[in-house]
Amino acid sequence: MELVQTLAVILDSTIRLSIPLLCAALAGLWSERSGVVDIGLEGKMLIAAFASAAVAHHSGSAWTGLGAGMLAAVALALVHGFSAITWRGNQIVSGVAINMLAAGLTVILGNAWYGQGGRTPTLEGPARFAELDLPLAGTLKEVPVIGPIYDIAISGHAAPVYLAVLALVLTAFTLKHTRFGLRLRAVGENPAAVDTAGVSVAGLRYAAVVICGALCGLGGSYLAVSQSAGFLPQMTAGKGFIALAAVIFANWRPVPVLFACLLFGLLEAIAIRLQGVVLPGIGQVPVQAIQALPYVMTVVLLAGFIGKATPPKASGLPYVKER
């Protein structure tokens, strides 16, 4: 019983920590499957976190905050689209620019508006997403094994968590089973073929970039308006890059993205739990080693030592229509 309880608690914090990764990773998946490389996930999440916290504070509504966060991230995504799709600029360069813009702007605006070193005021009451109890959570509590897991880990999260899961299902379905999804994947593999078929390459890529922005917005807003009670400078702390790693790890496929994010979330949860803990026989666990693990694993994977990473064929290449 005790063990189940502990497992449920770890699973619970794993889910909490995985959700921002999942949102950003799905965002990166959309963008990259359409052939637009996006290393600006971090910046988009950050600006969304700031915008959502600021608007949630002023409007007193977490949902309005979420909307603002998504809009802000979509705006930055459109900047990326404008330079990468319309002007065929270097997508990596554009991504770096977006990360820096977001890192600087959020602190400057936050400092100018609230004067708290870049923080936004603490969110209270309806300005923050409340934890939702799923139906029957209380009733099933006493059922062995399933009860505590359902009650502690599955139920009791805020609305954005369930929205992120919905986004995963929609992403997997749309990409695989709809005409839009097929075309979008095709544009990432062979844009010339899509163009020949009379479908707009730029249109599809812009659609993917906007979806990418909206998902980053969801992840960033969740950080500021649900996980924390406001915005803190640089609060995304590399999550956008771990998400990028998760996309590579999942080989650019939606369901494996979920597992990669859960794995990285679990590592983070373990790192937090093991902080300062002395294990018998090992001594104090270097938490930094666990924190570095997602990055090391991605490098090893990319190098082809375990499995093989196969990105979309046309990813990173601006499409030049031949005349």
Next chain:
Amino acid sequence: MSAAPIDLPRWADTALVPLVSVAAALAVAGLVVLSIGESPLEATTLLLKGSLGSLEGLGFTLYYTTNFIFTGLAVAVAFHAGLFNIGGEGQATIAGIFAALACLWLAPLPGLLLVPLAILAAAAGGALWALIPGWLQATRGSHVVITTIMFNFIAATLIVYLLVEVMGKAGSMQPETADFPRQALLTPIHELLAAFGLTMPSTPLNTAFLLALASLVAVWALIYRSRLGYAIRTVGANPRAAAYAGISPARIIIVAMALSGALAGGLAVNEAMGVQHRLVLDFTAGYGFVGIAVALMGRGHPVGVALAALLFGVLYQGGAELSFDKPTITRDMVVVIGGIVILFAGALDGLFRRLVAGVLNLGRGG
């Protein structure tokens, strides 16, 4: 939009396009200043006065410029080989660890030996941290951009671990090493000038600045006047043609990345051996990323890099002075400007080239 490249005269391509994009970037930054209720004109005056208006300000400006020269050159050398090294931060971090180890382990050595050895150690550390991604790209096909991003984070966790658990100063809660021995420190420029009877206020500017200037010349000679530089530029322009000409792209990728990382190590030399006199956490402070802006703005040429580094030095120092008078305009403004410069001079290069070409054609009446 045509697919054909936009033809511009050489002077317009190398000077006018970057100038226009930087001017546009500063204009956007001015709008940000305006939007938080300050006057861009007043801010500019304060900024220039704080950075160039006094000898002390100038010293600080050149100290920041030193950092930007190193990180800008690092990105530029990789650019010439067609590689995008975003790993300057991580490479400088490892360089700092290597330099600190050299300074602390070789402490009994006299300064004349210790300083060059520590600088070499820094260069080796930076080179190593860039060489691995370069080697992985050359032989295993993993993209250097993603690998260097990952290596930045690995370096960031590594330095925390080392400073907290291994190399930390005994009895100190701060994540920093013990002070380096006196003879390992780089001479401040004001002391150097005092030896010649010239007086200058005390600033962090030190001999690493001279090392940076030497690096500018060395990189120019390497890229434009040496066999290796020719090979690097050939691989950057067309790896297949390079291979056909008997140049091994794999070898050049590894060498260019190692050089790039070694240059990024200069940041650690200036910060750890020149200013902090010990290794502290987060000494890279985003200089590595601004280096990307410096390289893009300077078109990868050492002269351009020097000018761009000076501009960011002015912005950094002026920005610090500005934030004393106007607390709302913090140093983060430089990060914003860096981001916009990268966007305009890098990603939206095509747009600005087209704008410049359009204006030039108008001037010619056609």
